[in-house]
Structure formats: structure tokens, C-alpha cells
Amino acid sequence: MEFARVREFESPLEKYLAEMIKDWGEKYVLPYRREFDEDWKEHRYVEPALEKLMVDYGFQIAVFPEEFGGWGFGNSDYFGSVTARLMEEIGRYDTGIAVSVGVTFWPLFMITVKPHVNYDLCAEFSQLFARKKLTIAANAMTEPQGGSDIENLDELKGKTIRTTAVLEGDEWVINGHKLWPTNTGGVADLFGVVCTTKPGEADEKHFTYIYVPATLPGVKQGEPYRKAGMAADKNSDIWFDNVRVPKYYRAWGEGLDAKYFREIITTGCLGSAAMALGAMENIYEILYEKCSELRYRGKPLKENTAVAAVLADIAAEIEVSRAAVYTYARMLDRPDIYGERYSAEMVARGRALKLKVCDVCCDVARKAVDLLSHYGIDRNFDIEKHWRDVKMIQLWMGGRQLCQMDVARHFYDCKQL
Amino acid sequence: MMRAKLDPLAELRSDTAEMITRSIKEWAEKEVMPYRHEIDDNFEISERAMKKLFVDIGMQKLIVPESAGGAGVSFDELPPIVYHSFSEIGKADAGIGFVLSALVASSASAIGSEAFDFIVDRLSSSFCRISIMPPQFGNDDFRGFELAKAVEKGDKVRIKCYGRPLNSGFDADVFVVFCNYDGVSLALLDGEEVERGEIVKTAGLIASRNCDVKIRAEVEKSRIIKGDAWKRLEVYLNLCLSSLCVGSAMDSCRIVGDWAEKRFIRGKPLKDNTVDAEVLGEVAKEAIEANMAAQFLAKTMLEDRSDDEIHALSKITALKCSRAAFNVADRAMELMASQGYAREGLLEKQWRDTKSIAALLKQQHSLLELSERFFASKLWEG
Missing domain, CATH: 2.40.110.10 (Butyryl-CoA Dehydrogenase, subunit A, domain 2)
Known part of the structure; x- marks a missing residue:
């Protein structure tokens, strides 16, 4: 089932990205995902999966401009959409890997994304990321x-x-x-x-x-x-x-570092919301399967109106979240229409998106755990993993409170927060 | 720190409860708190702490007659003791409290029945865990769920079921199985009569090692408890879990309270910023409301009320308290951010444990049962 998406805004690269990540996720993440929790320190399962994606599938160099061997998506008109799709698709499999990939690109956005491409630093660091060796930032x-x-x-x-x-x-x-x-x-x-x-x-x-x-x-x-x-x-x-x-x-210099650093906030908010969206979609997929299998009151779980109502709420939350994520992503694609990505307005919109989608995601995960009761807390059902993981997305980057303050500042013109 | 405390209702004060609470505090300080960071990774710590609590302090023998070495607590004394003791245990480890909840609820359900001797024998001999096998997802023969099949065979009853117990399936010495014998009854099985699968990894409540079980056993009729015993089991289970969640909520309040004093933002302690103070206020409200609800249930259980009324009230209380305890930990985590999410901070353990309790209470289904009671919804007819 496909959730809301305005197809005419889809970038040419996205479809292929999604296919690659699906191929990778099914082969290198899902078979090992239930081992990740015990693997928190050694990363015996996590690192090979990450290495496969970053080195073998080539994502590691993706953010650099083409002349440095990259895919140049920072220079494209689809920077936001591609970032969102990447985080969404990886987030379906594991939001921990999604953030690891996203945060590798994150500091590099300061120097690889138009209009502020620092060619000297791209030349310097692209060599590091072009290696056939897992390289992380x-x-x-x-x-x-x-x-x-x-x-x-x-x-x-x-x-x-x-x-x-x-x-x-x-x-x-x-x-x-x-x-x-x-x-x-x-x-x-x-x-x-x-x-x-x-x-x-x-x-x-x-x-x-x-x-x-x-x-x-x-x-x-x-x-x-x-x-x-x-x-x-x-x-x-x-x-x-x-x-x-x-x-x-130094990325840029006096004043400019702070200016472009705000893009760290906008892209961080977009990436966070997109990976939360991916987690919700996987929760939906699991619920679809389990609520069709488990029986309650003589019928599949999903055929009971009380359960169906909760499932509907979850689907509705995902539907609206996806529309919101890609609306914002598209706004980041087009600074010529919506203003610079580092503007106070875009930062506030990003904070609003992260605040809402993360809240929704935590709520969706909570409801899903409750629906499946003792299977909901069973690690073999994967829902509780998402429930634990997505809470962290809500907490990072200043959590709800900083998002709320940035949003209030912009939308209510607050001066003393 | 939370400065205000909510003193227990006068009806819930008793010397015995105070004595037990003191023992539990000492137990928590000695057996749990020093090891709390590692308790989820090392089951031996939970096992050792449970043995001390169950056997040495005697929590598994609360209702065992004094003649058999127990405390001989009667129904008139049990609710306050449960409230006090479980709210104290909840501050230390909800998982251990969860295992004990099933034991206390099961043994309370057996009082006055022929099966009481069987339970007393197990509880008196050595460290004992009791697992509850509730109705499972499946056919609709009991309020949307499937009971274990019970078929009379001479002077015995054959019990057959497959599924997942509420708790401790892997370790339990006794299983209390909801079965379809003369309506809804409870069958008491020896642990040896149960085939067990592998331990299931779960989000929380790690002291309760669970697994799927397969039961094909024949038990004497004296080990079947008929009538409303299952309701009494659920009432006591709900009181235990509600009180446990109160303790957990209080502990989460303590943790976030300490943090909000020490953490400075814009030159002031976190708690003196309105956006954070509002969250702290909500957290305190939730915890105190849960405490009031659990006390009210314990008090009401001392009154002359119908089984159905108490049963419904206990369900409401357990839903309220489990959600409140989770909300407290969840919102406290939002203030503490990464520090709340880190294992070393201890808040996340309360967060995982209380969410597990809330999920196991089958939230949606419980609401349907309440609708049936308060609005006469005919959900399970025809």
C-alpha cells in the first residue's frame, strides 16, 4: 500500500534509490535486525550492513558534486526530496542505520550543497569518502x-x-x-x-x-x-x-558558518521526520500482517471494529505525515520559491515538521504495541524495537521543547523566549 | 525532587503493612539498587533478589496460613498490604513486582477452594513462581479470546492449550490456566506438566522470563477452581499492577526531579523554566492521580461490594495507573532527552517496564469490557 505522495514532484533519482535500498534492506538488514540490540557495542551485524550500503552500493560519496566522484544530489533541484526518500527508505529497515547514514552526510552538507559548495574542502574530503572502505562522519x-x-x-x-x-x-x-x-x-x-x-x-x-x-x-x-x-x-x-x-x-568563515549551520537544523529536522515516517510504514506493514493472522472474537483481529478504528488512526497518521514530509522536502528543493534553507522561516517549518511527525510516530508505535499486547512487547515481532528506537528521534536535536520554542518564535513572533 | 507526598488513606494504614514496607525498602536498597544498571542483562541478579523477596521476606507466603509457616493474611488485610508493598517494589524493579503480582493474585484466587492446599504446599516448600495462562488470541469462546480446553475424563480433567502465558512461562513452578470447565474456571498445574519453548525476548519486565507453552495435562478435579475465582484473580492482579505502577511513577518523578534541579538552561534550573515546569507539573499530576486511584481501589476492596463492581473498578484502575506510569516516564524522558534514554539514567527501564505492563493489560479489549458493564453493550452475545 502506497501512502500519500505527490507523484509529479518525485525526482528522477528517487525511484532508483528506493529500489536499491529495498534490495539492500531485504538482504543485509532484515535477516539480522533482531540481533542489533545485543550488538550495540560491537556492531558485528550493523557494520557489515552499513558497509554494504555505503561502499558497495556507493552511497558514501553520494553527496559530493559529480566532479569529485559524487552523485551531486546536493547540487540538484531535488536535494530535499532525495534526502527525505533516503531516510524514509532506510528508516523502514532500521532508524539507527538511517541516522548513521544521515549523520555521515550531515556535516558534509555545509560544504557540498549549492549555493555554498566549498570546492577546496570537497577536493580534500571527497578522497576520504571515495575510498572502498567504510567512511563515516x-x-x-x-x-x-x-x-x-x-x-x-x-x-x-x-x-x-x-x-x-x-x-x-x-x-x-x-x-x-x-x-x-x-x-x-x-x-x-x-x-x-x-x-x-x-x-x-x-x-x-x-x-x-x-x-x-x-x-x-x-x-x-x-x-x-x-x-x-x-x-x-x-x-x-x-x-x-x-x-x-x-x-x-573551517567550513566558511565569520558569520557564514552560523548562517549555513542553520541548514544543519533544517536538514536534520527533515531527515528525522523522514526516518520516523519510514519506521511508521514498517509498523504498518507488520500490523497488516499480524492483524490479519491473529484472531479475536472469531475473526481476524483487523475485522473487529474497535481494532479497525485504531488501525485506521495509524494509517491516517502515516498518510498525513508522508504528505507533510514531502511538502517540506519539496520546499527545501526550491529555495528560489520558498526562501533559503537556512532562513528562520525554513528552520521553524522544519522544527514544526519534526515536532509533529515525531509525536505522531511515537504515538503510532505506542498504539501498535498496545494492539498486539504480549506480541507487541515481543522482540520477534519488531514493533517494540521501532517503539524504542523512534523515541530517540523525538528526543534528539533539542527534543520537543526546543522545537516548540522555535515554532512559537516564528509563528507568533515571540521575542523573549 | 518531589516535595509533596500523598499520605495513604486512613483505611490503608496498618502495622503489618508498614513492617512489610520497611523490609521491602531495605531489600531494595541492598538487593536491587546497587545492581539496577545491570539487572536487565544478568538474570541471576533478579533471581537472587526475587528469592530474598519471595522467601526470606516472605512475600510468597502472605496468604499461607500461619500453621504452614506463612503470614496468614486475610482478605481484610490483604489490599492495604498489597498497595503498600507493591508501590514500594515498583520504585525498585517493576519486573520483579510483575512476577510477584501473578503469584499473589493466583494464590488469592485459590483461598476458600479445594485447590488452596495445592497452592499452599507449593508456596510453603521453596522459592516459587506462578505463571498465569490467560485466554489466548484465537476463537471467540470467552469475551473474544480462546480458553484452554477442559474435558472431564473420569475423576480427572484433561487440560489442553497452546500459547503464551502472562508471565514467567519459562521459570514457573505452577501454572494457573483459564479453562472452559463449567463456565470459566482456573486449573492449577504443576510446572512439570507444561512443555515450554525458548525464552522470548521482550521490551521490558526482564525478571519475568516468558516463553510459549504447550499444555496437555490431566489434573484432579480438586485442582480446578470454579465460579468467580478468575474475577478475584484479575482483581488482585489489577491491584498489584496498579500499585506497582504507582511505585514506578514515583520513581520516575524522583529521577526527573533530580535532573530538573541540577540541569541549567538559560541560567536557571530546568524546573524554573515554564516550558519544562509545565511538563513536570503534568508528570506530578499523573503520578498523584495514579496513586489516588490505586488507594481508592485498595480501600474499596475492603468494603462490601459486588464482585462485578470491584472487578470493573480494578480494571479501570489498572488501565489508569499503567498508562499514567508510562506517561510519567515518557514525558520525563522528553525533558531528560538523551540522559533519559541512556541505560545509566534508569528512567528508560521504568519506561520499558511500564509500557510492557500497559500492553499486557490489553487496553482496547479492557475498554470493551467496561462498555459491556457500564453501557450494557452486548458484545459477546450470539
């Missing part, structure tokens, strides 16, 4: 003292950032401590690090985004955290202790 934002304050750019303007970047000659010297980035715990090869050149100062010109290869002296990653779910996504502490990188590893 991470976005090091959150810090111990301020949580997701760093993303709260409009209000705090980088004031709470404590990771410092000091320019010494032709090198940036970075010091600081980050928490929880996806793809850490020894996974990432390259970090995009949010720093400040003047701690305590609320001025976006001090907001600095610098790339740091994980192998440099002074970079230390901690052990991965154990979590309720999302086992395919490793998170840990990272310490930067007098780490030196070339001056040109």
Missing part, C-alpha cells in the same frame, strides 16, 4: 553543560559553546568536550565540530564550524553509551585536546 555539537543550546542559535547565538577554536598561524587549535554525537564511540573518521572563537560571547561571528579528522593527535572518543534502543547508532563522549587542523578546514 559525525556532527559534534552537543556539550555537557548546555545540551542542545548550541542549536538554539536565534536566541543564544553561540553564547554557551565552550569548545574553543584559536587561530595560531595557519592552524586552528581546538579544545573541548562533546557529548552524544551519532557515529562516535570509535565509528567516525571525520568530525564537523561546532566551536567558538570567543567563549561566552553571543555573536554569530564567533560561531565556528571546523572539520577534524578523527585520527589526529588529541582527538579521543569514549566508549559508546548503552541506550534503550537505536543500537545501530553509537554515541559517546569526544574530547579535543589541542587538536590542530589547517586553517582552511
Whole structure:
């Protein structure tokens, strides 16, 4: 069953992307998905699946422009739609892998997406991602003292950032401590690090985004955290202790780093909503099968009106969520019509999308668990895995509260939040 | 921290309940809290803690007569004791409380029946777990579900069923099976009479190792409990689970309360920001409402009310308390974000455990039963 989608807006690439991911997911994820939870630390099952997708299917280099061996989707008129489709389709199989893939692209969006393609850095880092070896990136934002304050750019303007970047000659010297980035715990090869050149100062010109290869002296990653779910996504502490990188590893420069970093928020919100959508669709698929098999009151479960009503609510939520996700994706495709992706308006719309779709997704997963009762909490039925995993999507990037504040600021013109 | 406490209703205060609660607090501090981070990964910790709680503290022998080494608690004393003790256990480990719930509810259902001796014998001898085999998804011979088949064979009854117990299917020493014998009855089976599958991995309640079971057994008629015993079982199960969820909700409040004091945002503790304070307020409201509901049920069970009335009330209370405990953990997690989701934070365990309880209570089906009672819906006729 296909949920709502405006077909005439579908990009030429999407269909093939979806087919590739389906092929990959059926072969390399589904047979091992139930092992992922115990595999949270070693990634003996997760890493081969990720490697297959990123290296063998070639997704790793996809975001770079064609002249650097990439697929150039950052330069296309379908940047948002392709990002959404990618996250949706991977999310059907595992949202942990979806976020791992998404977060590999995430820091690279700062330098690979038009109109801000940094050709020097593309030349530098495309070599890393063109290798026939799994190569992963991470976005090091959150810090111990301020949580997701760093993303709260409009209000705090980088004031709470404590990771410092000091320019010494032709090198940036970075010091600081980050928490929880996806793809850490020894996974990432390259970090995009949010720093400040003047701690305590609320001025976006001090907001600095610098790339740091994980192998440099002074970079230390901690052990991965154990979590309720999302086992395919490793998170840990990272310490930067007098780490030196070339001056040109800064993404753009004063003011521009903060400006384009807002696209990290818009794309993060889109990706989060899209992978949540994928999880909901898989929940629907499982419910379709199980509610046809299990019998209640002498009929298949789905043929009972009370159950059918809940199933209908779930389908309706997915239908509307999919329409919303692709509407926003299409808006990101066309900055010429809807404004720059880093504009306050697009950030607020993205926050609204993430807030709503994640709430809906958690609710859908909760209802699905309840419907199947003791099979709902059974790990062999896969629904409870989605239920545990999707909660994390709702919580990251500042969770509900930061989304609410950004939305209120834009839609109600709040000045003092 | 939550500053305000809700003192128990006067009817629920008793010296015995206080004494047991003190013992459970000590048990939790010694046997559970130091190991809480690893309890879901290492079943031996749960097993050891359960043995201490069930045998050494004597929770499995609450209703066993004093002559047989039990506490000999009567129906007049049991509800307050259940409320106090399970709400204390819920603060420590809902999974362990879940296993005990099935035992207390099953043994309460047997009081006054011929099968009581069978239960007392098992509960008196050594560490014992009782598994409840509820009606299964399948045919519509009992309110939408399928009862185990019970066929008389001479002076015995042959019990036949396949499916998944509510709890502890893998470890139980005794099974209490809902069967179709002279209406709805409970058949008590020795664990040895049950064929068990592999342990099922579940989202929470890890102390309750469950599996699918296959039952083809012949039992003496004295091991069948007829009449409304199944309702009494469900009433006590609902009281146990409601109280357990109250404890869990209180623990989640404690965890998020600590976090909201220590975590600063915009120069103020989290709790002093209105957007976060609103969530804390909701969390407190849910927990206190659940506590009030569980107390009301325990109090009502001491009154002279009809079985049907108490049965319906217990269902409402269990639905209310399980949802509330889950909502408390769920919303608290939203405030704590990654820290709430991390295993080390302990909130996520309450989140998984209470969601599991809520799911096992068959939410939609329970609402249909309530509709039948309060609106005379004819859902299972014809």
C-alpha cells in the first residue's frame, strides 16, 4: 500500500534509490535486525550492513558534486526530496542505520550543497569518502553543560559553546568536550565540530564550524553509551585536546558558518521526520500482517471494529505525515520559491515538521504495541524495537521543547523566549 | 525532587503493612539498587533478589496460613498490604513486582477452594513462581479470546492449550490456566506438566522470563477452581499492577526531579523554566492521580461490594495507573532527552517496564469490557 505522495514532484533519482535500498534492506538488514540490540557495542551485524550500503552500493560519496566522484544530489533541484526518500527508505529497515547514514552526510552538507559548495574542502574530503572502505562522519555539537543550546542559535547565538577554536598561524587549535554525537564511540573518521572563537560571547561571528579528522593527535572518543534502543547508532563522549587542523578546514568563515549551520537544523529536522515516517510504514506493514493472522472474537483481529478504528488512526497518521514530509522536502528543493534553507522561516517549518511527525510516530508505535499486547512487547515481532528506537528521534536535536520554542518564535513572533 | 507526598488513606494504614514496607525498602536498597544498571542483562541478579523477596521476606507466603509457616493474611488485610508493598517494589524493579503480582493474585484466587492446599504446599516448600495462562488470541469462546480446553475424563480433567502465558512461562513452578470447565474456571498445574519453548525476548519486565507453552495435562478435579475465582484473580492482579505502577511513577518523578534541579538552561534550573515546569507539573499530576486511584481501589476492596463492581473498578484502575506510569516516564524522558534514554539514567527501564505492563493489560479489549458493564453493550452475545 502506497501512502500519500505527490507523484509529479518525485525526482528522477528517487525511484532508483528506493529500489536499491529495498534490495539492500531485504538482504543485509532484515535477516539480522533482531540481533542489533545485543550488538550495540560491537556492531558485528550493523557494520557489515552499513558497509554494504555505503561502499558497495556507493552511497558514501553520494553527496559530493559529480566532479569529485559524487552523485551531486546536493547540487540538484531535488536535494530535499532525495534526502527525505533516503531516510524514509532506510528508516523502514532500521532508524539507527538511517541516522548513521544521515549523520555521515550531515556535516558534509555545509560544504557540498549549492549555493555554498566549498570546492577546496570537497577536493580534500571527497578522497576520504571515495575510498572502498567504510567512511563515516559525525556532527559534534552537543556539550555537557548546555545540551542542545548550541542549536538554539536565534536566541543564544553561540553564547554557551565552550569548545574553543584559536587561530595560531595557519592552524586552528581546538579544545573541548562533546557529548552524544551519532557515529562516535570509535565509528567516525571525520568530525564537523561546532566551536567558538570567543567563549561566552553571543555573536554569530564567533560561531565556528571546523572539520577534524578523527585520527589526529588529541582527538579521543569514549566508549559508546548503552541506550534503550537505536543500537545501530553509537554515541559517546569526544574530547579535543589541542587538536590542530589547517586553517582552511573551517567550513566558511565569520558569520557564514552560523548562517549555513542553520541548514544543519533544517536538514536534520527533515531527515528525522523522514526516518520516523519510514519506521511508521514498517509498523504498518507488520500490523497488516499480524492483524490479519491473529484472531479475536472469531475473526481476524483487523475485522473487529474497535481494532479497525485504531488501525485506521495509524494509517491516517502515516498518510498525513508522508504528505507533510514531502511538502517540506519539496520546499527545501526550491529555495528560489520558498526562501533559503537556512532562513528562520525554513528552520521553524522544519522544527514544526519534526515536532509533529515525531509525536505522531511515537504515538503510532505506542498504539501498535498496545494492539498486539504480549506480541507487541515481543522482540520477534519488531514493533517494540521501532517503539524504542523512534523515541530517540523525538528526543534528539533539542527534543520537543526546543522545537516548540522555535515554532512559537516564528509563528507568533515571540521575542523573549 | 518531589516535595509533596500523598499520605495513604486512613483505611490503608496498618502495622503489618508498614513492617512489610520497611523490609521491602531495605531489600531494595541492598538487593536491587546497587545492581539496577545491570539487572536487565544478568538474570541471576533478579533471581537472587526475587528469592530474598519471595522467601526470606516472605512475600510468597502472605496468604499461607500461619500453621504452614506463612503470614496468614486475610482478605481484610490483604489490599492495604498489597498497595503498600507493591508501590514500594515498583520504585525498585517493576519486573520483579510483575512476577510477584501473578503469584499473589493466583494464590488469592485459590483461598476458600479445594485447590488452596495445592497452592499452599507449593508456596510453603521453596522459592516459587506462578505463571498465569490467560485466554489466548484465537476463537471467540470467552469475551473474544480462546480458553484452554477442559474435558472431564473420569475423576480427572484433561487440560489442553497452546500459547503464551502472562508471565514467567519459562521459570514457573505452577501454572494457573483459564479453562472452559463449567463456565470459566482456573486449573492449577504443576510446572512439570507444561512443555515450554525458548525464552522470548521482550521490551521490558526482564525478571519475568516468558516463553510459549504447550499444555496437555490431566489434573484432579480438586485442582480446578470454579465460579468467580478468575474475577478475584484479575482483581488482585489489577491491584498489584496498579500499585506497582504507582511505585514506578514515583520513581520516575524522583529521577526527573533530580535532573530538573541540577540541569541549567538559560541560567536557571530546568524546573524554573515554564516550558519544562509545565511538563513536570503534568508528570506530578499523573503520578498523584495514579496513586489516588490505586488507594481508592485498595480501600474499596475492603468494603462490601459486588464482585462485578470491584472487578470493573480494578480494571479501570489498572488501565489508569499503567498508562499514567508510562506517561510519567515518557514525558520525563522528553525533558531528560538523551540522559533519559541512556541505560545509566534508569528512567528508560521504568519506561520499558511500564509500557510492557500497559500492553499486557490489553487496553482496547479492557475498554470493551467496561462498555459491556457500564453501557450494557452486548458484545459477546450470539
